[in-house]
Structures are given as C-alpha cells and as structure tokens.
Amino acid sequence: MRRPDTKEIILDTAERLFAGRSFSSVSLREITAEAGVNLAAVNYHFGSKDALLLAVFRRRAVDLNRERLNLLREAEARAGDGPAPLYDILHALVCPPIRWTQQPGSGQSVFIQFMGRVRTDGTPEMRNLMDREVGHLQPFAAALARTLPGLPQAEIYWRLHFTLALMHYTITDLRRLDAISGGICDLADTDALIARMVGFAVAGFEAPVAA
Amino acid sequence: MRRPDTKEIILDTAERLFAGRSFSSVSLREITAEAGVNLAAVNYHFGSKDALLLAVFRRRAVDLNRERLNLLREAEARAGDGPAPLYDILHALVCPPIRWTQQPGSGQSVFIQFMGRVRTDGTPEMRNLMDREVGHLQPFAAALARTLPGLPQAEIYWRLHFTLALMHYTITDLRRLDAISGGICDLADTDALIARMVGFAVAGFEAPVAA
DNA sequence: CATTGATTCAAGCAAACGTATGAATTAAAC
DNA sequence: GTTTAATTCATACGTTTGCTTGAATCAATG
Numbered sequence: 270m271r272r273p274d275t276k277e278i279i280l281d282t283a284e285r286l287f288a289g290r291s292f293s294s295v296s297l298r299e300i301t302a303e304a305g306v307n308l309a310a311v312n313y314h315f316g317s318k319d320a321l322l323l324a325v326f327r328r329r330a331v332d333l334n335r336e337r338l339n340l341l342r343e344a345e346a347r348a349g350d351g352p353a354p355l356y357d358i359l360h361a362l363v364c365p366p367i368r369w370t371q372q373p374g375s376g377q378s379v380f381i382q383f384m385g386r387v388r389t390d391g392t393p394e395m396r397n398l399m400d401r402e403v404g405h406l407q408p409f410a411a412a413l414a415r416t417l418p419g420l421p422q423a424e425i426y427w428r429l430h431f432t433l434a435l436m437h438y439t440i441t442d443l444r445r446l447d448a449i450s451g452g453i454c455d456l457a458d459t460d461a462l463i464a465r466m467v468g469f470a471v472a473g474f475e476a477p478v479a480a
Numbered sequence: 481m482r483r484p485d486t487k488e489i490i491l492d493t494a495e496r497l498f499a500g501r502s503f504s505s506v507s508l509r510e511i512t513a514e515a516g517v518n519l520a521a522v523n524y525h526f527g528s529k530d531a532l533l534l535a536v537f538r539r540r541a542v543d544l545n546r547e548r549l550n551l552l553r554e555a556e557a558r559a560g561d562g563p564a565p566l567y568d569i570l571h572a573l574v575c576p577p578i579r580w581t582q583q584p585g586s587g588q589s590v591f592i593q594f595m596g597r598v599r600t601d602g603t604p605e606m607r608n609l610m611d612r613e614v615g616h617l618q619p620f621a622a623a624l625a626r627t628l629p630g631l632p633q634a635e636i637y638w639r640l641h642f643t644l645a646l647m648h649y650t651i652t653d654l655r656r657l658d659a660i661s662g663g664i665c666d667l668a669d670t671d672a673l674i675a676r677m678v679g680f681a682v683a684g685f686e687a688p689v690a691a
Numbered sequence: 692c693a694t695t696g697a698t699t700c701a702a703g704c705a706a707a708c709g710t711a712t713g714a715a716t717t718a719a720a721c
Numbered sequence: 722g723t724t725t726a727a728t729t730c731a732t733a734c735g736t737t738t739g740c741t742t743g744a745a746t747c748a749a750t751g
C-alpha cells in the first residue's frame with residue numbers, strides 16, 4: 270500500500286504549476302522535484318507528460334459540471350411546471366466555478382485556474398475534449414429557451430456565450446480589475462461578485478434584439 | 481539597404497506563431513526557419529527571445545489604443561456639452577479590436593490573437609506592461625461616469641470589467657460558440673456581432689445595482 | 692522466510708533549446 | 722577601388738528537455 274499516494278501528489282502538483290504557467294514551460298523535473306517524487310514516476314504512472322495533462326483535467330471536470338447541473342435542476346424543480354427564473358438559471362451556470370475559486374486548500378480553486386490555462390494552451394486533443402464538455406451546456410440552453418420563448422435560438426446561444434465570457438474572464442483576469450480601478454473594487458466578496466455578474470448577464474439577456 | 485527587412489519578417493512570423501501557441505512552445509529555430517532567416521538573426525536584432533516578445537507587443541499596441549481613444553473622442557464631440565451616449569462609449573471600446581480580428585492579411589488580426597496569448601502567458605515584465613496599458617482605459621471610465629452619474633464608481637469599474645470580458649472571450653473563444661450552438665450562430669457578420677455585444681453590455685450597465 | 696509483483700530510484704540517452712562566436716558576405720562611404 | 726560598417730552565415734557551446742533502463746526497494750502472499 271502506498272500511504273502518500275504518489276499518483277495523487279503528482280496530480281496536485283502538476284495542477285498547481287500548470288495553473289500558473291504554460292504547459293511547455295513547466296518541466297517534469299520541476300513537477301517531480303516539487304512533489305518530492307522521483308522523475309521517472311510521471312512516466313511510470315501516467316505514460317507521458319501529455320497524458321498527465323489529460324489526467325489532471327479529467328480528475329475534476331466531471332464534478333464541476335455535475336454541480337452546475339444539480340443547481341439547474343433544483344431551480345427547475347422550484348419553478349414547478351413553469352419556466353425557471355432567468356436569474357436562477359444563470360446563477361446555476363456561473364456560481365459553481367466562481368465558488369470553486371474561493372475554496373483554497375481544496376484544490377478546486379487551482380483547478381479552475383488550470384481550466385483557464387487549458388482554454389488557451391490546450392493540445393488539440395484537449396480542445397476536443399473540452400468541446401465535448403460543452404455538451405453539458407445544452408440543458409442550460411433549453412432552460413433559457415423555456416424562460417425566454419420570444420428570443421431566437423441563435424440569440425440565446427450568443428448571450429450564453431457572453432455569459433460564459435463574464436465568468437471566464439472574471440476568473441482569469443480579476444487581478445486586472447484591481448489595476449484598472451485602483452483597488453476600489455472589493456474582489457473578496459464572492460457572493461456580491463456572483464450577484465453582480467448574474468445581474469449583468471440577466472440584463473443582457475433581457476436586452477432587446479438588435480435590428 | 482535591406483530590401484526584405486529581416487527585422488520586420490521576424491516580427492511578423494513570431495507574432496503569427498505566438499498567436500497560435502504558447503511562448504515557450506515556439507522555438508527560435510521554428511521562427512527563423514519559417515521566416516527564412518538565419519537562426520542568429522533574432523539575437524542579433526533583438527537580443528533575446530524575451531526581447532523579441534516585447535518587440536512584437538510594442539509594435540502594434542499603441543496603435544490599437546489610439547484607435548479606441550479616437551472613437552471615444554469622436555463620440556464625445558458629437559455629444560457636445562452633454563454626456564456621450566452609453567452605446568457610443570462601449571462601442572468605441574470594443575469595436576477596434578473586434579474589427580482588427582476581421583482584417584486578414586494586415587497582421588492586425590494576428591496581433592489581436594497574440595494579445596490574447598499575452599494575457600495568459602506573458603512574462604511578469606509583460607504583465608506589468610499590459611497593466612500600464614490599462615491606464616488608457618481611464619478616459620472610458622470617466623466618460624461612463626458622466627453618462628451614468630447615478631452609478632457608484634466601483635460599480636462602473638465592475639461593469640467595465642465585464643464588458644472587457646465579452647470582448648476578450650469573444651476574440652479568443654468564438655470557435656467554441658460554434659461548437660455549443662451547433663453552428664446556428666453567424667460568426668462572420670462582424671457588424672452584427674459588435675451590435676450584439678454592445679447591446680448586451682449596454683443592458684448590463686443599465687441594470688439595477690444589486691442590494 | 693522465501694517469493695512475487697508493484698513501485699521507486701539513480702543514472703543516462705538522444706534531441707532540442709537559447710545563445711554566442713568568428714568568418715563570410717553585403718552595401719554604402721570615401 | 723579600397724575601406725568600413727552592418728548584416729548574414731555555419732557552427733558550436735553548455736543546458737535542459739521528455740523519456741528510458743536496469744537495479745534496488747517495498748509490501749504483501751504463500
């Protein structure tokens with residue numbers, strides 16, 4: 270039996286380092302050194318650097334999307350037969366990842382940053398995997414269509430896209446808001462942040478369709 | 481006299497390759513080979529790989545921000561003594577970069593992608609340079625404060641941040657919208673895209689302040 | 692205690708990396 | 722036409738890269 274579980278330590282360390290810098294700039298030597306394991310352990314347990322990358326991704330991606338879907342289902346259940354409120358749908362979409370970013374120590378916050386890295390630095394194989402992940406967004410599109418029956422299908426996707434933009438950019442570039450605003454924005458209040466973001470998105474969804 | 485201008489060719493090639501992949505995964509050998517110049521040319525003309533990176537950034541960043549500021553000033557001039565319309569301000573902010581993405585061959589479209597790379601993959605030195613660049617956003621914050629006198633200062637920065645999110649995410653991840661929507665969104669119509677985006681942002685700015 | 696299968700380890704491989712160098716080449720100045 | 726400075730070139734240096742290997746170590750089974 271392996272007490273410290275080498276495999277898991279490698280995943281944690283790799284996740285953390287990949288969250289901060291590009292994949293190719295993080296070497297296996299750096300990962301294994303920081304993890305306190307032998308260099309060869311990565312290739313023994315995962316096969317290659319690319320495979321390690323995929324393993325890091327898979328470990329938590331499923332959980333994240335399940336959490337979002339659960340929130341959506343709860344919102345729909347509360348609504349009974351009627352359509353779920355717009356606010357609740359968008360809240361279910363952006364709340365889990367933002368919450369995860371504020372869970373230091375659990376590894377979830379690091380994973381969210383890691384996801385941001387994958388978005389821009391992923392291998393083609395990884396991109397495909399992420400695009401398949403977006404299949405999990407379909408229930409959200411369907412719920413939105415029920416709540417906003419007047420909005421064309423394409424328009425729903427556009428605005429869903431914009432809402433994801435708010436979420437992803439806030440996750441990866443919140444530091445820049447600090448620079449722009451001169452520090453007058455309170456970045457620590459997660460609940461207020463989520464409320465602000467969802468409020469912005471709700472208004473955007475309710476905007477008139479451009480001619 | 482150097483007819484093909486080695487320096488410029490290197491900048492163009494580096495910009496293009498860096499736009500597509502992370503900095504550390506693009507080698508000088510790859511750049512120089514593709515540019516058709518000698519390997520040593522980079523270190524001769526720029527000094528180092530990092531310095532080349534900075535040179536690529538500097539070459540066009542100023543132009544982009546000047547273009548935005550010009551649009552803002554035009555909008556303010558049209559408004560006379562009154563505040564500029566919200567739509568015009570946000571349009572001035574997001575229009576240039578989005579337009580640049582649709583100028584194939586000019587190098588501008590590649591630069592916008594390159595900027596997206598810098599956001600997530602820049603050296604600390606580069607990050608600082610970008611954060612200094614955001615100083616150019618202050619005129620926009622000021623214009624917004626005049627147009628929306630009831631909105632608290634911090635709220636203005638939050639919503640400015642969200643608007644930048646729409647822009648950046650749309651630039652870097654438009655391809656994903658295609659995957660989510662199953663291709664029913666027309667990504668080619670730039671004017672419609674800008675109108676949609678600005679419309680979304682305007683509604684977000686006009687949303688009530690969360691309790 | 693001996694055996695077996697799973698892991699860890701130190702060491703090393705070939706390849707690719709950024710950078711440096713001195714000679715060859717080019718273009719302009721005189 | 723000779724001189725001078727700027728540029729290009731082939732080549733090489735020292736590191737670092739991802740990955741492999743065969744022996745050593747470990748935990749559990751018989």
